Amino acid sequence: MAESPPQSGAEKEKPSALALLRRFWPFARRHKRWLLTGVAVIPLVAVMTTVRPLLVKEAVDVSIPAGDGRGLQRLALLFMAAVVVEFVSMALQVYALQRAGHASIYDLRTTIFRHVLCLPARFYDKTPLGSLLSRSTSDVEALGETLSFGVFTILTDVVMIGAILTSMFALSWQLTLISLSVAPLLFVLVRWFSTTLRGLQLEIRRAQGVQSGYLTEQLSGIGVVQLYAHEAHARSTYEALGERYLRATKLANIFDSLLYSLMDGISAFCVALLLYFGAPALLGDVGAFGDLAGASSGALTLGTLFAFASYLQRVFVPIREFSSKLATIQRAAASLERIFGLLDTPREARSELDHPGEFDGAEDPLARWTGAVRVRNLRFSYDYEGGAPEVLRGLDFEIEAGEVVAVVGRTGSGKTSLGRILTQLYDGYHGHVELLLDDGTSVELAELPPDLVRRRLLMVQQDVFLFDESAGFNVTLGELELEGDPGRVERALETVQAAEFVRERGGHEAAVGERGGNLSVGEAQLLAFARVAARSPTMLILDEATASVDSLTEQRVQEAIERLLEGRSVLVIAHRLSTVRHADKIIVLADGEIAELGDHETLMANEGLYADLYRSGFAEDPE
């Protein structure tokens, strides 16, 4: 039953950029209409680009020598029409491809969020938040940039280069070959520049990731940073990390601008080459190189030279773009690899995403759950495959319906782990955890989807988390059924005695601040209790807070707990003497095993571990 550990994706064989793009295809395919529109106009853009120099050639070679003014005007009109068609089709193409790109990125972003919501607690234990954030934000951004400006428009570049070269060959293969004589040099240069740039881009992404990871960590621990006057150290570390980024960016900028001007230089060099061989040949002076330009065939005209010069300038633009886009694609491939690595991490067992609507229409197996639980030979390790030791080692106990069972034990004895298994935060236990139904049958916990279980079995954790929303939202958490029933929310607030302070702060709409910063610790706790009370679970697991609050709040919290426990099965990870004493049954854990089990009186009479713990007061209890 043990779950396989999350794969990082990094250890696996590196997939090729093409394989990654192929995996991305399902996201793009949904926006086929815009993609096809964008791709469909590519030939039109390419044809219009090649047509204009031909019109100039026609004017120079035919209309001007013939003194045909009308013909020249006609050519000028055609030229204008070509410009308009090229402009409109280019605008349409950019719009359509960008739209498809952005929509695919939106889908990918949503898919990532849906996925990370269902990742098991084990994954979060091992993955730093900063890395997760950078994968879901900056990697996706990088990809978006590529998709909008790179992958799809690269097609245009290829078609454009093809169309221009074809026109050039058709006009004069000799001049084309003369111009292309620099191609090997160009190839070597572009390759060298793009490899260097790719390395620098990777370094930029790494430096960016490390710096934003540091920022996230410092901001989440801002309290410690300020209280311990850690600001100066944090500032200098952040600046040092920023410098690494800046260094890589500076170098990348130098190479980028060098590549740009080199391309311009080469295109000018080609025009010069063209003039060197072409112009004398046109005048009948073939010189030492013979008729390399093919003037004797009669194909070489002044118009051809004009057209060639214009083609040469045009062909270098897509070549330059093509090489920088290849680098962008490499960058996107790195981002895609990280993103798919995340999407390949197995989700929680039987998560809603993998079993959509599994119980829709069918009877909810827990509708008849009495609240009783039978645990047999329960063993658990956080990482069986990694050889981590078992933290629960063969537990046997029952919780009867409506019973309050306290779990006590020294720190690290496995109390919280037990709660995490029952709420399915961690799966992969060995043994049996059976939920007993009212007809005497039972269902095994591991066979139920977590969503279903968590509707009936809730856990209140020690560290209360409140969202930066209204008090009401923090009770309903946006659940439609609760949002539509403010009376139920109010009753829940009253049950845990939170109604009064919520009213004083402006009612259900009152803002609680980030992490409940506008509330006291005790108030935040009461609001978290109201969250549970509104849902009326069949069973409740309560991880009692050890944090001390003032004695008045302490009393209110205690009363709220007592009301919460009424009428339901409860497993309480107890830190308060009063809770333990009033429990129906007490499980004493020691090193993952049940050391003692019984009620308070019996265990005290045993004079064992429980009596020791009790006399030492568990946590500092004000009782």
Ligand SMILES: Nc1ncnc2c1ncn2[C@@H]1O[C@H](COP(=O)(O)OP(=O)(O)OP(=O)(O)O)[C@@H](O)[C@H]1O
């Ligand atoms: N996420 C985790 N990954 C790996 N080991 C863990 C994890 N959480 C807890 N442990 C280990 O499991 C053992 C039991 O921890 P657990 O939190 O269940 O103890 P506890 O009795 O609740 O302790 P405390 O009273 O201090 O909260 C400890 O040795 C702990 O180091």
